[in-house]
Amino acid sequence: xPQVSLTVNGKSHTVDVEGRTxxxxxxxxxxxxxxxxxxxxxxxxxxxxxxxxxxxxxSCTILAVQADGAQITTIEGIAAADGTLHPMQEAxxxxxxxxxxFCTPGMVMSAIDLVKKHPSGLSExxxxxxxxxxxxxxxxxxxxxxxxxxxxxxxxxxRTELARxxx
Amino acid sequence: xxxxxxxxxxxxxxxxxxxxxxxxxxxxxxxMTLLPALKHRLNKPTSLIDLSGIAELRGxxxxxxxxxxxxxxxxxxxxxxxxxxxxxPALARMAATIGDTQVRNRGTIGGSLANNDPAADxxxxxxxxxxxxxxxxxxIPADEFFLGMFTTALEADELVTGISFPIPEKAGxxxxxxxxxxxSMTGVFVAKGPHGVGVGVNGAGPCAFRQAEMEAALSANxxxxxxxxxxxxxxxxxxxxxxxxxxxxxxxxxMAKRAVADAG
Numbered sequence: 420x421p422q423v424s425l426t427v428n429g430k431s432h433t434v435d436v437e438g439r440t441x442x443x444x445x446x447x448x449x450x451x452x453x454x455x456x457x458x459x460x461x462x463x464x465x466x467x468x469x470x471x472x473x474x475x476x477x478s479c480t481i482l483a484v485q486a487d488g489a490q491i492t493t494i495e496g497i498a499a500a501d502g503t504l505h506p507m508q509e510a511x512x513x514x515x516x517x518x519x520x521f522c523t524p525g526m527v528m529s530a531i532d533l534v535k536k537h538p539s540g541l542s543e544x545x546x547x548x549x550x551x552x553x554x555x556x557x558x559x560x561x562x563x564x565x566x567x568x569x570x571x572x573x574x575x576x577x578r579t580e581l582a583r584x585x586x
Numbered sequence: 587x588x589x590x591x592x593x594x595x596x597x598x599x600x601x602x603x604x605x606x607x608x609x610x611x612x613x614x615x616x617x618m619t620l621l622p623a624l625k626h627r628l629n630k631p632t633s634l635i636d637l638s639g640i641a642e643l644r645g646x647x648x649x650x651x652x653x654x655x656x657x658x659x660x661x662x663x664x665x666x667x668x669x670x671x672x673x674x675p676a677l678a679r680m681a682a683t684i685g686d687t688q689v690r691n692r693g694t695i696g697g698s699l700a701n702n703d704p705a706a707d708x709x710x711x712x713x714x715x716x717x718x719x720x721x722x723x724x725x726i727p728a729d730e731f732f733l734g735m736f737t738t739a740l741e742a743d744e745l746v747t748g749i750s751f752p753i754p755e756k757a758g759x760x761x762x763x764x765x766x767x768x769x770s771m772t773g774v775f776v777a778k779g780p781h782g783v784g785v786g787v788n789g790a791g792p793c794a795f796r797q798a799e800m801e802a803a804l805s806a807n808x809x810x811x812x813x814x815x816x817x818x819x820x821x822x823x824x825x826x827x828x829x830x831x832x833x834x835x836x837x838x839x840x841m842a843k844r845a846v847a848d849a850g
Binding site for chain 2: 439474476484487532
């Protein structure tokens with residue numbers, strides 16, 4: 420049985436897997452990191468998005484063996500050690516960028532990658548196009564887009580507070 | 587998904603050796619098409635040969651008047667690579683429309699070429715730009731590489747190691763995406779390059795193809811008007827719940843016009 424070594428949220432793990440074991444199965448079932456969701460299991464919905472290195476990927480369409488040796492970040496790993504939320508999490512809270520919440524972990528992980536790859540800023544259209552791989556079946560995109568725009572400003576140093584201006 | 591053995595060779599030679607030793611072994615690059623196929627049990631390989639550990643398959647470089655892209659280069663890398671953006675911006679723009687961000691972070695140009703999905707984007711560009719597909723043992727002109735639906739000139743144990751695109755004077759791309767799956771219903775890549783004008787079509791038929799009448803029209807007069815009156819025959823085009831062959835035939839002309847406009 421193959422063995423894989425993964426660093427997940429800064430912590431090293433070595434786990435026994437089958438060749439066919441998916442990365443998301445290791446995260447959820449072996450490491451009990453159940454914040455990463457499985458929605459469609461066909462790499463369309465984006466509920467399973469995690470980061471491998473700097474890149475957002477769909478963990479339902481990666482074998483655990485393919486991730487051997489990788490640095491992985493899940494939704495559980497983005498807040499500060501003292502519990503302070505990541506600016507993207509804080510923005511999702513502030514702008515109420517969720518309804519049922521199922522897609523939220525994947526949305527947050529994709530959004531962080533999107534903002535990091537656009538350090539000079541993002542238009543609303545770029546945010547909407549950048550979310551192509553994430554589906555919110557409540558169709559609650561409006562506040563998600565607003566939250567990402569606000570978090571982008573904080574992450575890029577354009578403003579320090581997330582507090583909403585009068586709208 | 588059925589289980590399989592897993593190998594991660596460090597060299598092209600070792601990967602080919604593994605593939606030659608077992609006809610039921612399959613190479614995997616990004617796995618964005620293969621893994622969904624395995625989940626559906628459409629494929630039952632005895633082992634997967636992971637190409638991601640092979641350094642020789644990576645990288646983008648300029649060789650004379652061509653851009654050579656390693657087979658394991660991801661769509662994201664093609665979309666953002668400064669040398670590709672400078673030399674063949676239409677190719678970078680095309681890569682930026684494949685799948686979604688997460689798919690582009692994993693899927694590779696070599697995997698897409700070897701898979702030859704009728705709706706894949708790159709084959710149309712390879713045909714229009716007169717690219718050459720480089721394998722572990724030979725160089726295959728694009729015209730001789732794409733043979734039919736999911737079928738290429740590759741031998742069972744042969745690996746795409748890269749692709750060489752002659753740098754064009756101008757090139758453009760346009761496609762109509764299926765609104766649900768986002769796959770190309772019909773896409774057209776046009777190029778005016780060192781080997782003449784090329785028009786490559788994807789999504790419309792069972793395999794990407796060149797549109798010779800449009801190539802002749804654009805050779806005589808590079809303009810949107812030149813392709814506007816060229817009609818594609820619906821014979822042999824795809825017909826399904828998403829669109830009839832006649833609809834796709836009409837799209838070839840519409841997308842060709844937009845692609846010429848995109849090229850400028």
